[in-house]
Amino acid sequence: MKQSSYINIARDAIRNPVLRKALFGLQDRFGKGTAKGYLELPEGPELRLLAHDIRRQTIENLDDLLALLAANVRNNGGHVHFALDAETAVRHCLDIAAQHDVRMAVKGKSMLTEEIGLNPALESAGVEVVETDLGEYIIQLAGENPSHIIAPAIHKTRQEISSLFSEKLGIPKTDDIPTLTLAARKALRKKFLQADMGISGCNLACAETGHVTTVSNEGNIRMTTTLPKVYVAFMGMERIVADLRDHQILFRLLSLGAAAQKIGGYVSYLGGPGKDTLSAGPREFHLIIVDNGRSRILADPEFREMLYCLRCGGCLNVCPVYGEIGGHAYASAYSGPVGAVVTPLLRGINRFADLCQGETLCGACMDACPVNIDLPRMLLLLRNKLAEGDHQWDVHVKNPLEQFIFGMWSHLVQHPLLYDVALRLARMGQTLVPKHGQMISRLPFAEGWTRSRDLKKIADQRFIHRYRSLAGRQPHD
Amino acid sequence: MIDTEQTAFIQQIRTALKHTDADGTRLHGLIQNSPEEADRTVLSRIQDRDRKGRLKLLERLNQIGQSVNVDVTPARSPADVSDAIAKIVADRNPEWGDRKSVVAWNHPLVNSLDLFNALEPLNIPVHAPQTATADSGASPFRRRAETALIGVTSADFALAETATLTMKTRTGQPLYVSLLPSIHIAVIGLDQILSNLKELYTLLKWDPVQQAEGLTNTMTFITGPSKTADIEATMVQGAHGPREVHIFVRVE
Numbered sequence: 143m144k145q146s147s148y149i150n151i152a153r154d155a156i157r158n159p160v161l162r163k164a165l166f167g168l169q170d171r172f173g174k175g176t177a178k179g180y181l182e183l184p185e186g187p188e189l190r191l192l193a194h195d196i197r198r199q200t201i202e203n204l205d206d207l208l209a210l211l212a213a214n215v216r217n218n219g220g221h222v223h224f225a226l227d228a229e230t231a232v233r234h235c236l237d238i239a240a241q242h243d244v245r246m247a248v249k250g251k252s253m254l255t256e257e258i259g260l261n262p263a264l265e266s267a268g269v270e271v272v273e274t275d276l277g278e279y280i281i282q283l284a285g286e287n288p289s290h291i292i293a294p295a296i297h298k299t300r301q302e303i304s305s306l307f308s309e310k311l312g313i314p315k316t317d318d319i320p321t322l323t324l325a326a327r328k329a330l331r332k333k334f335l336q337a338d339m340g341i342s343g344c345n346l347a348c349a350e351t352g353h354v355t356t357v358s359n360e361g362n363i364r365m366t367t368t369l370p371k372v373y374v375a376f377m378g379m380e381r382i383v384a385d386l387r388d389h390q391i392l393f394r395l396l397s398l399g400a401a402a403q404k405i406g407g408y409v410s411y412l413g414g415p416g417k418d419t420l421s422a423g424p425r426e427f428h429l430i431i432v433d434n435g436r437s438r439i440l441a442d443p444e445f446r447e448m449l450y451c452l453r454c455g456g457c458l459n460v461c462p463v464y465g466e467i468g469g470h471a472y473a474s475a476y477s478g479p480v481g482a483v484v485t486p487l488l489r490g491i492n493r494f495a496d497l498c499q500g501e502t503l504c505g506a507c508m509d510a511c512p513v514n515i516d517l518p519r520m521l522l523l524l525r526n527k528l529a530e531g532d533h534q535w536d537v538h539v540k541n542p543l544e545q546f547i548f549g550m551w552s553h554l555v556q557h558p559l560l561y562d563v564a565l566r567l568a569r570m571g572q573t574l575v576p577k578h579g580q581m582i583s584r585l586p587f588a589e590g591w592t593r594s595r596d597l598k599k600i601a602d603q604r605f606i607h608r609y610r611s612l613a614g615r616q617p618h619d
Numbered sequence: 620m621i622d623t624e625q626t627a628f629i630q631q632i633r634t635a636l637k638h639t640d641a642d643g644t645r646l647h648g649l650i651q652n653s654p655e656e657a658d659r660t661v662l663s664r665i666q667d668r669d670r671k672g673r674l675k676l677l678e679r680l681n682q683i684g685q686s687v688n689v690d691v692t693p694a695r696s697p698a699d700v701s702d703a704i705a706k707i708v709a710d711r712n713p714e715w716g717d718r719k720s721v722v723a724w725n726h727p728l729v730n731s732l733d734l735f736n737a738l739e740p741l742n743i744p745v746h747a748p749q750t751a752t753a754d755s756g757a758s759p760f761r762r763r764a765e766t767a768l769i770g771v772t773s774a775d776f777a778l779a780e781t782a783t784l785t786m787k788t789r790t791g792q793p794l795y796v797s798l799l800p801s802i803h804i805a806v807i808g809l810d811q812i813l814s815n816l817k818e819l820y821t822l823l824k825w826d827p828v829q830q831a832e833g834l835t836n837t838m839t840f841i842t843g844p845s846k847t848a849d850i851e852a853t854m855v856q857g858a859h860g861p862r863e864v865h866i867f868v869r870v871e
Binding site for chain 1: 629631633645715794836839842847850859
């Protein structure tokens with residue numbers, strides 16, 4: 143990512159009144175609804191802390207749990223593939239598609255498949271790929287990227303969608319949202335019935351039973367996983383629970399975090415191929431478990447907590463920065479506070495340096511997180527690595543000049559005589575810089591400091607000197 | 620079959636976690652192997668629930684159902700249900716086919732409705748799965764489900780606190796019957812109502828009958844009609860699946 147693209151996209155978003163209204167509405171509804179939902183939990187909001195503990199135990203035993211999951215999926219008649227990187231994950235899917243002569247695949251929304259670049263790979267192999275979540279379908283038709291984890295097309299207005307549908311689906315233009323939804327329902331129904339392959343992500347897999355689970359409200363994931371002859375599930379390796387007891391707790395919290403619901407509209411446990419035509423289900427079931435940089439996060443105890451994340455998007459719905467700039471500035475499938483931590487860890491801390499520096503560290507994301515992940519701590523840690531460099535994460539110091547200046551500053555404040563001399567020099571120097579009245583309006587060589595505000599001048603007298611002279615006087619009473 | 624990819628993958632995780640043992644003993648602490656006192660309490664609460672307690676749950680199911688657009692109706696007899704279904708059929712227009720039709724599970728509660736005869740006066744065909752074929756391509760019955768107006772199923776349980784239907788996959792009871800038609804109607808007995816997810820999960824985990832069956836290849840929870848809020852965060856019912864969900868509870 144270019145240094146400037148985050149700032150440029152963010153600036154454009156802030157100037158877009160339609161987007162800001164949509165983001166406000168989204169945060170107002172889901173952010174508040176989720177907070178209320180936590181308070182109304184039968185176990186109380188402390189359930190989030192228990193869930194954090196469950197996630198910690200799960201992640202610390204990921205090796206054994208994944209082996210158990212794989213064994214149980216195979217017992218249920220499914221196939222399991224492990225992929226250390228994106229290329230291997232994509233290759234597995236292409237192989238399955240080739241084996242079954244797949245011409246068209248329908249997809250449920252999956253951030254992981256965005257991460258590994260599955261769609262372009264399938265398309266260049268001659269497979270038509272159709273996104274079936276309404277929001278994803280809209281942005282696929284428009285050739286854009288998702289801007290929210292659960293509401294990917296939140297940046298588009300009904301008028302834009304109307305023009306898009308009128309052009310691509312040949313329907314008359316309309317501002318009526320149910321009519322637009324119906325047009326997509328009809329167009330996608332044909333695709334569901336014709337597709338040879340269904341592809342989805344995985345919200346949580348259950349190691350004990352050998353099932354992956356998906357949650358949706360539209361029913362598109364049920365169609366995707368039930369109708370085509372081959373079903374392929376993609377799963378980030380951390381998206382697992384040990385048993386049904388943990389699953390019950392986590393997926394209730396996931397539903398609250400994602401859409402302020404007690405339970406998502408459709409929850410499916412998918413554990414293998416259908417037995418015969420009268421019970422239906424796919425003829426073949428494949429699970430592709432993906433690492434793609436996650437084991438590196440796992441190996442660092444300070445960032446391991448990021449793997450507790452369930453990708454509900456709850457943190458987006460409260461983040462004051464996301465609320466202003468939207469999802470595109472984050473430059474990956476993962477936006478908002480989760481993206482600001484996970485994207486640098488997966489794709490390069492220096493390359494995505496703007497993300498953690500753009501967040502405010504206000505802590506709203508942690509309160510909104512269904513498993514209470516300390517995102518502010520990790521944002522700060524990323525900034526620390528950028529300031530000081532880190533060999534283990536291949537981070538070079540982002541701004542060596544800044545590091546040098548802060549080194550000087552540190553030296554200065556520890557040596558009072560030197561500090562006093564520097565202060566006198568600066569006091570003399572400031573008579574030369576441009577001013578608005580008593581304020582400095584432009585600081586030469588450090589103009590970033592005065593780009594959007596004026597700076598106070600250095601006082602004529604140091605505080606300590608004023609204090610001493612004032613303390614010497616007696617009060618008039 | 621544990622392939623080399625799996626071995627390398629798991630090994631990388633072991634290294635990251637600094638695990639040196641590889642005997643899987645840690646799993647004992649993670650996966651609960653016997654019911655705790657709290658689980659036994661839930662199991663006996665379900666078992667000891669009397670008719671009065673169940674009617675109370677029905678009331679709650681009805682109340683919560685209204686908030687998530689699920690229509691809950693107590694029915695005194697199979698004829699009550701089939702009459703109500705006939706009314707729904709008569710009121711609605713076909714969506715996916717040229718004419719109205721109904722697909723139904725092969726299930727004792729559904730069969731008892733005798734829909735075939737109940738809908739004959741309206742000239743509405745009713746289809747049920749007939750014989751299994753080895754080829755699991757789209758069966759003739761699935762073709763019928765694709766164009767049907769109404770799909771009639773039963774369910775394993777209904778959860779009162781969320782108005783959720785739960786169902787596993789069994790022969791003669793394909794899950795797409797609750798998915799492809801425009802309207803989904805489920806018929807259950809009063810004793811199939813549970814209070815909440817916790818009761819359901821406790822049964823799934825500890826009840827011997829549930830344990831023996833497992834979760835089957837697909838288990839689904841359905842809460843309300845298909846819906847979306849993907850355009851300007853405005854809620855619309857009927858995104859891809861049914862636009863209406865009705866639950867009939869046999870209370871006789």
